[in-house]
Amino acid sequence: MAARARKRFIICVLLGLGLGGAFSLALNFGYFSPLDNIQNLVTDAILFRSRDGLTADKVVMMPIDEPSVTAFKEQYGRVFSWPRTLHAQALKNLADAGARVVVYDILFDAPGCPATVPRPCPEDKTFADAMDYARQKPGGGVQIILATVGSPPEPSALLPGENIKYQDTIPPIAELSEHASALGHVHPYVDPDGSVRRMPLVATMKGVDVNGLPLQAAASYLRRPKAVDQSGPGYLYFAGRPVPVDSHGLAIVNFLGKPSHLTKEIGPGPVASVSFADVVKGTFDRDKVKDKIVFVGLTAIGFADDYFAPTSVSGAKMTGVEIHAQTAEMLLRSAYLAPQTTQSTIAIILGLTLMAGVVLPFFPPVLGSVGILLVFFLYIVANIWHGTQAEGVMGRAETFTVWNNVFPGAALLTAYLGVILYRVVFEQAEARATRGVMGKYLSPAVMTEVLKDPDHLELGGVKRDMTVLFSDIRGFTSVSEKMDPQDLVAFLNEFLTEMTNIVYVQAGVLDKYMGDCIMAFWGAPLIQENHAMLGVRTGYDMVKRLHQLQVIWMARGLPKLNVGVGINSGPMTVGNVGSTMRFDYTVMGDSVNLGSRVEGVNKEYGTNIIVTEYTHAIVKDKWVCRYLDLIAVKGKKEPTAIYEVFHPVDEEPEGALKRPDGFLEGWDEAIRLYRAQQFDTAKAHFEALLDLYADDGPTMVYIERCGLMAEGPPGEYWDGVFVMTHK
Numbered sequence: 219m220a221a222r223a224r225k226r227f228i229i230c231v232l233l234g235l236g237l238g239g240a241f242s243l244a245l246n247f248g249y250f251s252p253l254d255n256i257q258n259l260v261t262d263a264i265l266f267r268s269r270d271g272l273t274a275d276k277v278v279m280m281p282i283d284e285p286s287v288t289a290f291k292e293q294y295g296r297v298f299s300w301p302r303t304l305h306a307q308a309l310k311n312l313a314d315a316g317a318r319v320v321v322y323d324i325l326f327d328a329p330g331c332p333a334t335v336p337r338p339c340p341e342d343k344t345f346a347d348a349m350d351y352a353r354q355k356p357g358g359g360v361q362i363i364l365a366t367v368g369s370p371p372e373p374s375a376l377l378p379g380e381n382i383k384y385q386d387t388i389p390p391i392a393e394l395s396e397h398a399s400a401l402g403h404v405h406p407y408v409d410p411d412g413s414v415r416r417m418p419l420v421a422t423m424k425g426v427d428v429n430g431l432p433l434q435a436a437a438s439y440l441r442r443p444k445a446v447d448q449s450g451p452g453y454l455y456f457a458g459r460p461v462p463v464d465s466h467g468l469a470i471v472n473f474l475g476k477p478s479h480l481t482k483e484i485g486p487g488p489v490a491s492v493s494f495a496d497v498v499k500g501t502f503d504r505d506k507v508k509d510k511i512v513f514v515g516l517t518a519i520g521f522a523d524d525y526f527a528p529t530s531v532s533g534a535k536m537t538g539v540e541i542h543a544q545t546a547e548m549l550l551r552s553a554y555l556a557p558q559t560t561q562s563t564i565a566i567i568l569g570l571t572l573m574a575g576v577v578l579p580f581f582p583p584v585l586g587s588v589g590i591l592l593v594f595f596l597y598i599v600a601n602i603w604h605g606t607q608a609e610g611v612m613g614r615a616e617t618f619t620v621w622n623n624v625f626p627g628a629a630l631l632t633a634y635l636g637v638i639l640y641r642v643v644f645e646q647a648e649a650r651a652t653r654g655v656m657g658k659y660l661s662p663a664v665m666t667e668v669l670k671d672p673d674h675l676e677l678g679g680v681k682r683d684m685t686v687l688f689s690d691i692r693g694f695t696s697v698s699e700k701m702d703p704q705d706l707v708a709f710l711n712e713f714l715t716e717m718t719n720i721v722y723v724q725a726g727v728l729d730k731y732m733g734d735c736i737m738a739f740w741g742a743p744l745i746q747e748n749h750a751m752l753g754v755r756t757g758y759d760m761v762k763r764l765h766q767l768q769v770i771w772m773a774r775g776l777p778k779l780n781v782g783v784g785i786n787s788g789p790m791t792v793g794n795v796g797s798t799m800r801f802d803y804t805v806m807g808d809s810v811n812l813g814s815r816v817e818g819v820n821k822e823y824g825t826n827i828i829v830t831e832y833t834h835a836i837v838k839d840k841w842v843c844r845y846l847d848l849i850a851v852k853g854k855k856e857p858t859a860i861y862e863v864f865h866p867v868d869e870e871p872e873g874a875l876k877r878p879d880g881f882l883e884g885w886d887e888a889i890r891l892y893r894a895q896q897f898d899t900a901k902a903h904f905e906a907l908l909d910l911y912a913d914d915g916p917t918m919v920y921i922e923r924c925g926l927m928a929e930g931p932p933g934e935y936w937d938g939v940f941v942m943t944h945k
Contacts (some may be wrong), residue, residue, distance in 0.1 A: 226641070227579045233640055234575025234633040235568065241629035242564040245622075257624040258409055262528035264605030265555075265620065272474040272488050276439065276550045277543040278510045279478070279491040280308070281517035286495035297521055302330040302341040306348035308497045312360070312512055313352035315504035319361040320352065321435045321546075323404055323515035323539040326364060326390040342393040349397040361399040361438035364390045365431060368403055368423040378465040380422070382407065387423040402434035406525060406541055407468050413526040414536075416468040417545050419454055419461065420446065432545035435511050439550060452559075456549060462556030462617055470555040470620060472548045473529045477536040489543050511546055515539025554617040563622045570597075570626055571633035578637045590634045597627055679793025679806075684741030685753035685785065685833065686810050687726070688817035689717060689760055691734040692780040700777070709776060710734060716767060717760050724756040729804050737814075739805050742792040750787045750836040754829060754863060757783040758841075761826045761875070783826060784817025785863075786810075787833040815851035816860055823847075823862070824915015826875075831859035840867055844885055846916055850941045857939040862916065878910045885917075892920060893938050897928040 244253070287297055294300045312320055330341030352360035368384025376383065382405065389395055403421045406414040419433045429437070429445045433456065437445035440457055447455035454461045454469075463469045478487025494514070496502040516522045517537045524535035548554065573593070578586040601623045691697075691713070698706050714731060721728050721738045725746065729737040738756065740749035760783060768778050788809030795804050809832075816828045823846060834843055843861040850857045865871040888903035901924035907917045923940075 227576075229640065230579040230637045231572065231575040233636050234571040234573075237633045237636050238568040238571030238629050241567050241571070241625055241632070245563060245567070245625050246560055253624050253628055255409070255411055257622060258411070258413065258415060260601075260623045261605070261620055262413075262415075264602055264623065266473055266528040273486075274474060274489045274543065274547045276511055277435075277489060277547045278506055278512055279489055279517075279539055279543055280312070280494055280497055280507075280512050280514045281491050281537070281539065282494045282515065282521070283491075284518045285493050287518045287521075289495035297516070297518070302326075302345040304494075304498050306345045308494060308514075309345075309348045309352050309360075309362070311497050311500050311502075312507055313355050315502075316508035317360055317512045318509050319363065319435055319438045319511040321363045321402070321431055321511060321513045321542070322365055323431060323513060323542055324365060325367055325388065325404070326394050327367070327388050329391060329393070338393055342391065346394055346397040349394070353397075353399065358441065361441075362397075363400050363402050363431060363434050363438060364395055364398040365404045366390065366401045366423070366428060368405060368421055368428075376466055380465075381420050381427065381467045382418040383422045385424070387428070399438060400434050401428065402431035403428045404431055404538070404542070406538065408525060411526070413528065413530075414471070414541055415528055416464070416470055417541070418467055419456075419463060419469050420449075420467050430545075431513075431542045432549060435513070435542070435546045436549040439511050439546075457552070459552050460617075461549065462554050464557060469545070470557060471527075471541065471545050472553050472555045472618075473527060473544050474547065476529045476531050477527065477534055478540055487540075489540055489547075511543070513539050513543040513546075515542075552616070556617050556619050558619055558622045563625060566622075566626045567629045570630040574630060574633040574637055578634070578641070583638055583641060587634070587638065590630065594627060594630055597630070679791045679795070680742075681789055681791050681807075682741060682745070683749070683788065684739055684790045684792065684805060684809075685749040685787040686729075686737070686739045686790065686805055686813040687721075687753050687757055688784045688814050689736040689738075689757070690782055690817055692782055692821065694734040694779075697777045697779070713767070713779060716763055720756055720759045720763060724752045724759070726752060726756055727803070730802065739790070739792070741790075742805070743803075750785075750833050751840065753785050753787070754827075754833065754837050754841055755866075757785055757827045757829075758863060758865065758875075781826065782817055782820030782828075784813050784815070784820065784828055785833050786813035786816060786830040787836060788812075812851065812858065816858070819849065819851070819860060823919055825862045827863040828860050829863055831861070834859070834861045841865070842867055842871070842882075844882055844916075845889060847940050848938050850939050857937070877914075881907060881910050884910070888920070892924060892927075895927070895931060895936065897924045897931070900924050901928065 282297060290297075290300060290304065294304075309320060326345075329335075329337065329339045330345070331339035349362050352362060367388040369386055369388055370384065372383035372385055384405075389401065390398070395401060403418075403423065405418060405421060407416045407418055408414055409416075417430060417432060419430050420427050421430065422428070433445050436456070442457065445456065447458070449455065449463075449467070452462065452464070454463050454467065461469055474488035476487055478489040478491065490506055492502040492506050492512075515538060517539065523538040525538065525541065527536040527541065530536060570593070574590055577589060580586075581589065601621055604621055605623075701709065713734075714736065717736055718728055721736070724740075725744075726738045726740050727742065729739055731737075738753075740746050740752045746752060760781065764779065764781055772778055786809055788807075790805045790807045790809050792803075792805045794802070795806065796802055812830060816830055819828055820826065825846070828846065829837070829843070837843075842864040844864070846860045846862050848857050848859050864877065865875050871877075884903065884907050888900050888907060891897075891900035891903060901921055904917050904921045904924060908914065908921065911917070
């Protein structure tokens with residue numbers, strides 16, 4: 219494979235995987251809600267649109283419907299002013315008919331009597347007595363579940379593994395809740411398009427987990443004291459079987475069919491019902507409720523809480539009470555819908571996008587497009603076929619996996635478009651000669667920014683906090699005098715290449731070569747918050763690599779080079795400086811000049827890496843350094859503290875960068891004595907340090923300096939500043 223073709227192949231593969239990774243992150247963290255909405259609509263169409271003929275076996279509804287409103291309106295007025303004696307009579311009749319569980323999707327959160335009537339309210343007592351009557355029926359009695367409401371929702375986003383949360387709860391009044399078998403929350407989960415597809419089987423209210431009406435109803439039907447055996451990520455155990463849920467305890471509702479209250483318009487629905495008015499009057503079909511769960515709720519137009527459901531037809535909504543009933547039926551049948559796992563979906567996404575990146579580089583764009591679109595078509599067909607198998611699940615106890623139909627297909631098309639766009643547009647641009655030319659005189663970081671916006675080539679500058687590094691070969695003049703010019707250039711090029719690579723690895727900008735000196739900086743054109751750390755790491759890696767090269771060069775008979783590195787951080791002006799015909803992207807300012815000066819200070823102390831106090835203040839927690847001196851460099855009046863860098867705190871030092879145990883502690887004490895003008899004692903301490911490490915340049919400097927200071931003390935006004943007389 220030719221170099222150009224190989225490059226194209228690698229870029230296309232990486233582009234495909236990159237786009238696949240982006241879709242995977244969006245899927246995992248829910249960043250792309252429009253695709254989630256499309257996924258919901260596609261799943262609705264595949265799984266539910268054709269459902270018909272399925273009926274509920276365990277649940278029925280007792281709706282407060284239009285006939286009920288009409289029947290009692292003249293005597294009792296609006297439905298909300300009806301006496302609770304009606305509910306009491308209906309409950310007794312249901313109990314006598316053999317109902318097994320009665321579930322109220324109605325909130326009894328206020329007394330049934332006006333405020334002028336003293337508590338306990340006779341209406342509530344009558345209803346409570348009816349509950350006791352129903353619960354005490356022979357054969358285990360009737361289980362009665364009342365509704366509780368959470369309000370308002372928690373304002374903060376839910377973490378994975380947390381249930382839907384509510385800050386407060388609105389329970390039924392105590393006069394009724396004390397006579398109920400259990401309470402259940404009534405909240406469905408409404409998607410952004412107004413549809414209910416999932417139900418929170420458990421919600422957290424005021425820090426307490428509360429079962430949903432469907433889950434509590436199913437548990438009461440099975441006479442299970444605990445609705446939830448155990449739970450964990452992706453499942454909830456009920457009746458010995460795992461119910462698939464998402465990370466917030468939401469279960470996909472396996473709807474039986476269309477809304478049941480539309481019987482007159484579109485034919486019988488999946489859930490049978492007995493009108494509230496008929497039950498109160500005792501004129502209902504008792505066989506319909508025998509051994510069933512009866513869900514009681516408002517369905518009359520203008521009173522019902524209703525929602526769009528995947529099985530809605532002609533814009534008709536499904537009442538909340540039926541959503542609860544169909545969810546309970548699903549739980550009792552153990553006929554579950556499980557979302558495809560995120561891991562398997564991501565695997566499909568990455569597989570499809572990788573295929574786009576692998577196939578398209580080897581074929582002409584038209585032929586490659588036909589192949590990818592054929593794969594996309596086959597993927598759609600497979601999803602439709604799979605979805606048609608879901609209807610049979612309601613007839614048997616099993617879990618059906620709902621495939622993610624949209625994210626993999628969208629990722630494949632996006633990867634296809636991305637690779638094609640690269641081949642058509644960017645490969646042509648890559649062929650331009652200017653790109654190759656720019657790479658020869660601009661650093662990669664600058665070149666990237668310039669290619670994004672050619673206006674970067676205009677003259678101008680900005681001021682920002684940055685770090686600059688200067689590196690210079692020690693004694694290069696004497697080395698150059700002993701070598702043939704061609705050998706010298708090759709030797710210098712080898713050295714500069716090695717050092718420049720280190721600058722690039724640490725995301726630095728190579729400013730310029732000044733003979734044998736390298737100037738680099740960090741913090742522009744891209745803002746790098748860790749510019750000081752990158753600069754110090756570059757200087758450290760330069761010295762470390764140089765020690766390795768010294769061994770190689772000596773084996774080849776080449777001179778042993780040594781370098782000094784100076785680093786400073788602070789405000790600098792960065793931009794294009796020069797004329798309208800030619801300019802350089804560089805940095806300027808006092809902070810730059812100080813960095814250049816401290817590089818030269820290495821010669822005075824026999825060190826390799828010196829940083830100023832400004833850089834040291836940033837990196838001191840991550841790098842082992844020692845205080846060297848307080849100096850006034852040539853050209854600056856204000857003194858600057860300088861430090862020698864040894865090695866990172868979390869790395870074991872080696873070779874010339876290593877000091878014996880106790881050396882740095884002894885150094886700090888010797889410096890303290892020196893600054894206290896106890897020069898004889900300080901000299902003795904420095905001489906002891908020299909016994910520990912014989913080649914330490916700063917120690918030898920201070921031994922000589924302490925001898926001179928002892929002979930001619932500087933006096934009480936001495937500030938400890940050492941004035942540099944040359945660069």
